[in-house]
Amino acid sequence: MRGLCRFFITVWVGLILISSAFAQRPVVVASKKFTESVILGDIAAQWAVHRTAEPNSGQKIEVRHQRELGLSQVIWKALLRGDVDVYPEYTGTLLREVLANRQLASVEELKSVLRRDYQVGMTRTLGFDNSFALGMREEKARLLGISKLSDLKGFSNLKFGLSHEFLSRSEGWPSIQKVYQIIGQNPIGIEHELAYRAMSEGKLDVTDLYSTDAEIPYYEIRVLDDDLKSFPSYEAVFIYRLDLERRAPLVIAALNDLEGQISLKQMNDLNKKVKYDRAREEEVANQFLTEKFTGRLSSIAKFSSPKWMDDVLRRGGEHLYLVGVSLLFSILVGIPMGIIAAKVPWMGSPILTGAGVIQTIPSLALLVFMIPIFGIGTVPAIAALFFYSLLPMILNTYTGIKEIPETIRDSAVGLGLSPWQRLRLVEIPMASRSIFAGVKTSAVINVGTATLGSLIGAGGLGQLILMGVRRDDLGMILSGAVPAAVLALVVQWTFDWAESRVLPRAREGAGR
Amino acid sequence: MIEQESLNQVGPQKGAEVLIDQVRVILSGQEILKGISLRVEPGTCLALLGPSGCGKSTLLRTIIGLVTPHSGRVTIHGQLMSRETSQKLRKEIGFCVQDGGLFPHLNLEQNVTLMAGLLRWSPSQISNRLEELLELTQMSTSLLKRFPNQVSGGQRQRVSLMRSLFLNPSLILLDEPMGALDPMVRSELQDELKSIFKKLGKTVILVTHDLSEAAYLGQSLVLMRAGEIVQQGSTRDLIDRPRDRFVTQYIRSQRAEVLL
Numbered sequence: 001m002r003g004l005c006r007f008f009i010t011v012w013v014g015l016i017l018i019s020s021a022f023a024q025r026p027v028v029v030a031s032k033k034f035t036e037s038v039i040l041g042d043i044a045a046q047w048a049v050h051r052t053a054e055p056n057s058g059q060k061i062e063v064r065h066q067r068e069l070g071l072s073q074v075i076w077k078a079l080l081r082g083d084v085d086v087y088p089e090y091t092g093t094l095l096r097e098v099l100a101n102r103q104l105a106s107v108e109e110l111k112s113v114l115r116r117d118y119q120v121g122m123t124r125t126l127g128f129d130n131s132f133a134l135g136m137r138e139e140k141a142r143l144l145g146i147s148k149l150s151d152l153k154g155f156s157n158l159k160f161g162l163s164h165e166f167l168s169r170s171e172g173w174p175s176i177q178k179v180y181q182i183i184g185q186n187p188i189g190i191e192h193e194l195a196y197r198a199m200s201e202g203k204l205d206v207t208d209l210y211s212t213d214a215e216i217p218y219y220e221i222r223v224l225d226d227d228l229k230s231f232p233s234y235e236a237v238f239i240y241r242l243d244l245e246r247r248a249p250l251v252i253a254a255l256n257d258l259e260g261q262i263s264l265k266q267m268n269d270l271n272k273k274v275k276y277d278r279a280r281e282e283e284v285a286n287q288f289l290t291e292k293f294t295g296r297l298s299s300i301a302k303f304s305s306p307k308w309m310d311d312v313l314r315r316g317g318e319h320l321y322l323v324g325v326s327l328l329f330s331i332l333v334g335i336p337m338g339i340i341a342a343k344v345p346w347m348g349s350p351i352l353t354g355a356g357v358i359q360t361i362p363s364l365a366l367l368v369f370m371i372p373i374f375g376i377g378t379v380p381a382i383a384a385l386f387f388y389s390l391l392p393m394i395l396n397t398y399t400g401i402k403e404i405p406e407t408i409r410d411s412a413v414g415l416g417l418s419p420w421q422r423l424r425l426v427e428i429p430m431a432s433r434s435i436f437a438g439v440k441t442s443a444v445i446n447v448g449t450a451t452l453g454s455l456i457g458a459g460g461l462g463q464l465i466l467m468g469v470r471r472d473d474l475g476m477i478l479s480g481a482v483p484a485a486v487l488a489l490v491v492q493w494t495f496d497w498a499e500s501r502v503l504p505r506a507r508e509g510a511g512r
Numbered sequence: 513m514i515e516q517e518s519l520n521q522v523g524p525q526k527g528a529e530v531l532i533d534q535v536r537v538i539l540s541g542q543e544i545l546k547g548i549s550l551r552v553e554p555g556t557c558l559a560l561l562g563p564s565g566c567g568k569s570t571l572l573r574t575i576i577g578l579v580t581p582h583s584g585r586v587t588i589h590g591q592l593m594s595r596e597t598s599q600k601l602r603k604e605i606g607f608c609v610q611d612g613g614l615f616p617h618l619n620l621e622q623n624v625t626l627m628a629g630l631l632r633w634s635p636s637q638i639s640n641r642l643e644e645l646l647e648l649t650q651m652s653t654s655l656l657k658r659f660p661n662q663v664s665g666g667q668r669q670r671v672s673l674m675r676s677l678f679l680n681p682s683l684i685l686l687d688e689p690m691g692a693l694d695p696m697v698r699s700e701l702q703d704e705l706k707s708i709f710k711k712l713g714k715t716v717i718l719v720t721h722d723l724s725e726a727a728y729l730g731q732s733l734v735l736m737r738a739g740e741i742v743q744q745g746s747t748r749d750l751i752d753r754p755r756d757r758f759v760t761q762y763i764r765s766q767r768a769e770v771l772l
Contacts, residue, residue: 413576414576414578414685
């Protein structure tokens, strides 16, 4: 037993050291899960890399782009917690969604409240206002002579198809309806992405949109003028943690460089390049920066070709960390629970049922459940993996102890061993093979499940798979999937090897 | 030859008296023992006989406190076997289960010396005791580092006996000790057991379904059926003065008259 413990502790300390070396805290630029945000994140990250890589910068800072995080609240909390340092945001979102309960009146007030109460800085506008708008097909609008929102009033037979978000947000449909007195309309709820298509097929006449949408030029949409100024403004800005002033002032300088540099038309164009020309966000961002800041190309170019092997190694390190830590906790909790289930008759059924129920939750759902409790990043992913690996651990411990032959139990009692001595000297050693198999099963399952961790910002090899899927890039998918599979095999082999070396010689059929 | 005195180095332990008084055992709604009363004379060997399912093993398990009687009591050496006293009393009882019950993850020596080690015997005490028992059970020292599944069934049984004798108990309980052995080994081991019992003067309760074994080892035989004692007495009593037809049938089924 002692040998077994020592082996585990060594392996874990090793794993954690190795992976923490990979996971040293860089400056994290984050983006939300839609194209524009990812492009802006890439622009910020690349420009920050460029600025901090200047010869006399005196700073060696790693800048990372944490892509495609969930909702506004998730990424905002991540910023406050320090998981994220910078992300692109819109003033309207901050005023009306993130800090809605502060009832702030102006952008100036917002800026000072962010600085004072949240230690968060905000750049000036990047140059465009991505506000809500309503749009119609150019052809239809021309036919009916509609160019501004107040023109809609007279047409009660137009079909409105609005996104669920627009329908529910106070500054969306409820406000528009009141301000422009659009009466008698019963808009249907529709996915934003589908609305354009539906409109081009004539099934819808009016939909909500974001003024930077790539679809506006593509589908020839007329954006109706908000003549009564009902929509709040959604100026694009970067917000960042003020501790960057100390940690990486050049990153803030880089963000300031970008103020006023992107026009609505340019953003529209960048979005279209990614969405319809299938360019990668990094390339689009890189191209934009190159055109904007000619003469400062060298280090940008370097950024655009990330070292493949480094990426796989770093993701692999993160992956191992997720698996290692979650497994450690599930051993610390699962084995004692398995023992209790086996030894305390009335506890057996509730423990096994509980662990079984957790196992039936789809792994993705379990990950998402963790967000309200632990936020985003590594911690919720580890928590989810922990819960996921409990069942094999509990069940194998339970089975291992229950399967000890009755004659051996009787002997142990008959010898006069105390319950604790029986557990320590007989039951756990005899169940160790089964317990070990449980650890192995959990480890292998966790290596697979951890690929989902990237969905909530935990990184790992799944990030490569996700990006590959988003970009339809098979090579990138494989660069995540193959190492994950190899890792699972390596974990399996390591455990098999350890099993033959370390376990007590619990030979089958003994005493027969 | 072993000296009686040297075997008693861990304190003189003569046979204990065992009293079983109106013991009823109900397991999962079934009455396994229906009010058994029995007295085992100190220093004698009592054989519990009967067809399988008659409750003889349960009676043995009740004596060592593995089964708690529904009513009635078991007294060993004047001490009542109960939840509170069981841990202490078991150290004075040697218990051998059917297949030896050796712990497969410990080698033979570790199996035998486990309890003494936990009770903080000195290493020299342990090795002396081990020597004595090796001689007593005719085991060879070279086997001690082996694991239970690396030795024969007869050797496992001897080791189990060594383990049960290690703390020099006053009562030895044997549950079908020869159950799985082939006839040659069996008779050899029976011879050894008989001489060991004689040398040590312990009280022994032996569960067996083999009449000849019971007759050979036991001074007194108890024949059980369906949770009750049918007849108690010497082998001759059972053969010559059977209490009822079941006794006769049981004896005849074992073809024991030929042997006796």
